[in-house]
Every structure is written in C-alpha cells, then in structure tokens.
Amino acid sequence: MSGAGPVSGQLAPGAAALSTAVEARGLSLTFETGDGPVEALKGVDLSIARGDFVSFIGPSGCGKTTFLRCIAGLEHPTGGSLEVNGLTPDAARRARAYGYVFQAPALLPWRTIGGNIRLPLEIMGVPKPERMARTGEVLALVGLDGFARKYPWQLSGGMQSRASIARALSFDADLLLMDEPFGALDEIVRDHLNEALLELWARTGKTVCFVTHSIPEAVFLSTRIVVMSPRPGRIADVIESPLGRERPLEIRETPEFLEVARRVREGLRAGHSYDD
Numbered sequence: 001m002s003g004a005g006p007v008s009g010q011l012a013p014g015a016a017a018l019s020t021a022v023e024a025r026g027l028s029l030t031f032e033t034g035d036g037p038v039e040a041l042k043g044v045d046l047s048i049a050r051g052d053f054v055s056f057i058g059p060s061g062c063g064k065t066t067f068l069r070c071i072a073g074l075e076h077p078t079g080g081s082l083e084v085n086g087l088t089p090d091a092a093r094r095a096r097a098y099g100y101v102f103q104a105p106a107l108l109p110w111r112t113i114g115g116n117i118r119l120p121l122e123i124m125g126v127p128k129p130e131r132m133a134r135t136g137e138v139l140a141l142v143g144l145d146g147f148a149r150k151y152p153w154q155l156s157g158g159m160q161s162r163a164s165i166a167r168a169l170s171f172d173a174d175l176l177l178m179d180e181p182f183g184a185l186d187e188i189v190r191d192h193l194n195e196a197l198l199e200l201w202a203r204t205g206k207t208v209c210f211v212t213h214s215i216p217e218a219v220f221l222s223t224r225i226v227v228m229s230p231r232p233g234r235i236a237d238v239i240e241s242p243l244g245r246e247r248p249l250e251i252r253e254t255p256e257f258l259e260v261a262r263r264v265r266e267g268l269r270a271g272h273s274y275d276d
C-alpha cells in the first residue's frame with residue numbers, strides 16, 4: 001500500500017502522553033444464554049503498547065471477537081477493568097479512538113468506494129472538502145488510487161478488503177481493530193495484503209489488534225501474539241516476537257520465524273485448543 005504520506009495521528013483527548021493503548025485487568029464477560037452461562041472471557045490480563053501489532057489466535061469460541069468488541073465498547077464486560085487510550089471503552093468509542101475492520105468487507109453496494117469511505121466522516125459531520133481530501137489520502141494509503149468512483153462489485157475480493165481498511169482509516173483513529181479481515185481470501189491475495197498491511201502499519205505507526213486463525217499470518221504480522229483457549233475464553237500464552245520490523249515474505253522460511261510458529265502451536269496445544 002503506497003502513495004500518500006503518513007497521516008497525522010488523532011488520539012482521544014489526553015491520550016497523546018499515554019504509552020498504553022489497551023489495558024485489560026481481570027477482564028471477564030459471561031453471556032447468559034438459554035443453555036446457561038457462557039464464559040466468553042475470564043480473567044484476561046493484557047497490556048497493549050501504542051504502536052504494537054498484536055495478533056489474537058485460538059480456536060473458534062475462545063473469545064477473540066468478544067475481546068475486540070469489548071475494546072470497541074460494543075460488548076460490556078461483566079467483570080474486571082478495561083481502558084482504551086486511558087478512557088472507558090464507551091468514552092473511547094465516542095472519541096472515535098478506533099477503526100474497525102470486519103470479517104467481511106461489508107461495503108454498501110449502492111455506494112461507490114469513495115462513498116463508502118466517506119460515510120463515517122459524513123456521520124461525524126466532517127465538511128465536504130475535508131471528506132473528499134481524506135478519501136483520496138486513505139485510498140492512496142491502501143493502494144487504491146483512482147478507484148473512488150467504482151462500486152464494490154467492480155472490485156476483486158482483495159481490493160474490497162483494502163477498501164474496508166481504507167474506511168476504517170478514514171477518520172485517522174490511532175487504533176485499528178481487525179477481526180479476521182483476510183480469512184476469506186486465497187493465499188496469494190492474503191500474502192499480498194499481509195505485506196501491504198505491514199507497510200501501512202510502518203507508515204502510520206498505528207496500534208493494531210488483529211484476529212486470525214492462521215499461525216503463519218500471526219507470526220508474519222505481529223510484534224506480540226496472544227494465544228487464547230476456550231471454555232472459558234482466556235489467554236494461554238503471550239509471545240513476544242524476536243523478528244525485526246522489516247519482514248519480506250521470505251522471512252517465513254527462516255529458523256527464527258519457524259521457532260516462533262512452533263511456540264504458538266505449542267501454546268495452542270497447551271490450551272487443549274484443538275483437541276476437544
């Protein structure tokens with residue numbers, strides 16, 4: 001993803017001095033269901049530094065999406081504490097502290113790509129000239145210059161993913177929450193978007209929370225990998241990546257990379273993740 005220069009970071013009021021983007025202490029969320037309580041998260045302790053790229057990996061139902069939704073203020077924890085840029089998740093949401101990229105691109109089919117990207121800005125009441133300028137900037141940032149007037153159906157799956165990332169970047173939040181954004185794409189497109197995402201992260205310095213089911217994707221992208229296990233949803237391991245920030249795709253064949261992948265796999269096994 002190339003084109004525009006880095007965009008100015010916009011933080012929640014008072015957040016500029018903070019070095020921590022997300023701070024969870026003893027975080028729990030139990031859903032009351034017809035079949036009884038479901039402990040989607042239990043006793044989660046995690047501190048995410050600003051500028052980190054943190055991946056969440058674990059089997060279905062271990063609480064990855066629930067944790068992201070708690071950060072976004074879309075679910076409310078039933079225990080513990082959670083701060084986002086030093087604010088409660090609700091206050092952070094109102095301060096537009098994050099951009100959210102969903103599993104599917106979820107672009108409105110009746111709006112052009114530019115129209116989709118501008119939508120959050122329209123809702124925020126950003127003046128039209130600024131909206132147009134921002135749209136151009138973020139499209140360039142994800143490598144989609146010249147596609148503003150196209151409709152979603154005119155773009156490939158990979159380009160739609162880029163467009164949904166551009167939409168999440170439109171109001172320049174310094175935290176990007178990404179819930180398995182590339183899960184439905186073929187491997188070659190996914191490789192390409194992984195490289196593009198790393199480049200974007202390097203250019204913008206944003207904090208990224210990224211959910212994935214793929215060990216190689218988690219290891220390739222992250223500065224830290226959070227391995228989760230289910231029933232109850234909790235953190236089984238947190239792995240600090242020894243890999244540098246410069247990461248060509250070939251790094252996946254190096255002994256260092258394979259060693260991190262092995263540790264992630266071990267963490268998944270220790271959580272009995274794929275055995276039951």
Ligand SMILES: Nc1ncnc2c1ncn2[C@@H]1O[C@H](COP(=O)(O)OP(=O)(O)OP(=O)(O)O)[C@@H](O)[C@H]1O
Pocket residue numbers: 031032033038039040058059060061062063064065066067233
């Ligand atoms: N709104 C809800 N009501 C009841 N239970 C829920 C709700 N949302 C999630 N759950 C349950 O909470 C647990 C954690 O779900 P969550 O979607 O966070 O897992 P996940 O790790 O993201 O899974 P996946 O990899 O399949 O997306 C699961 O058992 C799920 O069924």
